[in-house]
Amino acid sequence: MKISLRDNGVTRILLLLSSLLVACEPETRRVLDREVVAVGSQGEALYGKTGSYWPADASGITVIPVCWTTANSNSYKTWVRQTVEEQWDNNSSVRFTGWDACNANTPVNAIRIKEEDSNARSYVGVTSENPSMYLNFTFANWSQSCNDAVDDAWAPGDDREYCIRVIALHEFGHALGFYHEQDSPENTPNTPGYCNNTINQQPDGQVITQYDPDSSMSYCAQWNRKTLSTLDVQGLRKIYGVAPVEFRSQYSPFPSACTLVNEPADYNHGWADNYLCTAGSEGVSWHNSGLPPLLTKRCTQITEVLDLNGWLDNYICVPTYSPLQFTYSSLGPVAGMRCASWNEPADPNNWENNYLCYTQRLAFSPAGKIMGTHCAELNEPNDPDGWKDNFLCTDQAEGLAFSATGTIAGKRCTLVDEPNDSAHGWGNNYICVSTNSTLQFQWSNSGPIANKTCVAWNEPLDSAHGWSDNYLCY
Numbered sequence: 193m194k195i196s197l198r199d200n201g202v203t204r205i206l207l208l209l210s211s212l213l214v215a216c217e218p219e220t221r222r223v224l225d226r227e228v229v230a231v232g233s234q235g236e237a238l239y240g241k242t243g244s245y246w247p248a249d250a251s252g253i254t255v256i257p258v259c260w261t262t263a264n265s266n267s268y269k270t271w272v273r274q275t276v277e278e279q280w281d282n283n284s285s286v287r288f289t290g291w292d293a294c295n296a297n298t299p300v301n302a303i304r305i306k307e308e309d310s311n312a313r314s315y316v317g318v319t320s321e322n323p324s325m326y327l328n329f330t331f332a333n334w335s336q337s338c339n340d341a342v343d344d345a346w347a348p349g350d351d352r353e354y355c356i357r358v359i360a361l362h363e364f365g366h367a368l369g370f371y372h373e374q375d376s377p378e379n380t381p382n383t384p385g386y387c388n389n390t391i392n393q394q395p396d397g398q399v400i401t402q403y404d405p406d407s408s409m410s411y412c413a414q415w416n417r418k419t420l421s422t423l424d425v426q427g428l429r430k431i432y433g434v435a436p437v438e439f440r441s442q443y444s445p446f447p448s449a450c451t452l453v454n455e456p457a458d459y460n461h462g463w464a465d466n467y468l469c470t471a472g473s474e475g476v477s478w479h480n481s482g483l484p485p486l487l488t489k490r491c492t493q494i495t496e497v498l499d500l501n502g503w504l505d506n507y508i509c510v511p512t513y514s515p516l517q518f519t520y521s522s523l524g525p526v527a528g529m530r531c532a533s534w535n536e537p538a539d540p541n542n543w544e545n546n547y548l549c550y551t552q553r554l555a556f557s558p559a560g561k562i563m564g565t566h567c568a569e570l571n572e573p574n575d576p577d578g579w580k581d582n583f584l585c586t587d588q589a590e591g592l593a594f595s596a597t598g599t600i601a602g603k604r605c606t607l608v609d610e611p612n613d614s615a616h617g618w619g620n621n622y623i624c625v626s627t628n629s630t631l632q633f634q635w636s637n638s639g640p641i642a643n644k645t646c647v648a649w650n651e652p653l654d655s656a657h658g659w660s661d662n663y664l665c666y
């Protein structure tokens with residue numbers, strides 16, 4: 193049995209209405225109908241709409257308001273939110289916020305979702321349309337196999353829940369600015385995993401990475417999972433990256449390096465699962481009692497004088513060589529610095545105006561570009577161990593550039609090598625800056641250099657080849 197949920201008539205009419213509106217149906221087929229497509233290490237994902245991406249705010253977080261134009265169906269709405277947060281949010285700087293009823297306070301640019309029994313579809317990228325996305329919870333007319341008496345093998349567990357989650361994952365990809373993967377000009381008949389299904393030319397399309405037949409944005413990908421492909425995540429991180437420094441008031445699997453910042457005396461107000469996250473491993477440590485290790489680290493006190501529950505001896509520290517320079521403020525952001533909101537919403541004692549502010553001249557990220565900064569991509573194409581989404585970034589433009597094939601003419605370049613990984617191409621790689629930059633780099637593949645400012649150049653997925661003690665210093 194082949195289950196086809198497509199109604200091409202409807203699709204074409206909608207495409208005529210607006211070229212921005214992408215009509216989508218789950219290409220829901222039994223897994224047995226699918227070819228298993230091998231995605232080699234050369235393959236990466238996602239095809240985007242140029243200029244449609246949501247902007248990050250000054251703290252490097254991409255806040256995207258979401259609201260519902262239709263009431264009720266709360267359990268189904270929860271499935272949508274869970275899947276979107278687990279996949280799109282937790283792999284990037286994106287924070288879909290709100291999720292309440294749309295009203296006069298909804299920002300102009302927002303994702304306004306209408307639930308109705310029609311084909312799921314969404315505008316692509318930043319939008320002020322109302323609605324901007326249509327989701328289907330009942331499947332009485334469209335995609336009836338998602339909610340009939342048959343427990344289909346292609347939908348593990350409850351069919352309706354499966355369909356709601358999988359379709360939401362795909363539609364929110366459109367809302368983030370991603371077209372269908374099969375629209376990529378790299379999807380050609382001779383390409384492995386060629387998808388010959390509803391290919392639309394996109395004049396403003398941007399090939400973010402190479403063609404990925406397993407993308408959640410492809411009509412030909414297997415409909416047996418509620419997760420992004422590995423290569424979707426890499427592409428997502430090229431566009432939406434990570435914040436330089438972010439405070440998170442509850443646990444989630446983080447793409448960045450996170451440190452628990454708890455206060456045992458204030459557990460009742462939510463201070464048990466809070467984290468401070470940095471894009472790269474900055475050696476951040478947290479001390480919630482007594483004096484911090486002031487001889488070996490640079491520490492900043494975190495305090496809210498109106499909260500008497502243990503907040504008199506709390507410190508966030510970094511190694512003395514770190515470029516991170518923190519300033520804490522319980523009276524709003526500090527002018528001239530980037531600031532991360534330090535707030536536990538469950539605590540009534542005046543945290544909403546607290547900020548951890550910072551400057552950071554140089555930063556390394558193993559999981560996406562650092563939002564709001566100037567980044568160079570650090571890809572050694574011969575290394576298969578996690579180097580597809582690494583970036584080095586500076587607060588100000590310093591002309592950073594990376595080369596996997598020798599020095600770059602016209603720039604001042606420093607060799608970046610790891611002798612234990614020479615088999616994967618590391619030996620002729622250089623990090624370069626403009627000749628007028630005051631950054632004077634020095635490389636170490638055996639720990640930080642004394643009396644220098646250093647960032648860990650660390651890809652955790654490649655620690656077996658010596659990458660856990662490498663530093664770029666200046």
Ligand SMILES: [Zn+2]
Pocket residue numbers: 214215216217362363366372
């Ligand atoms: Zn679609």
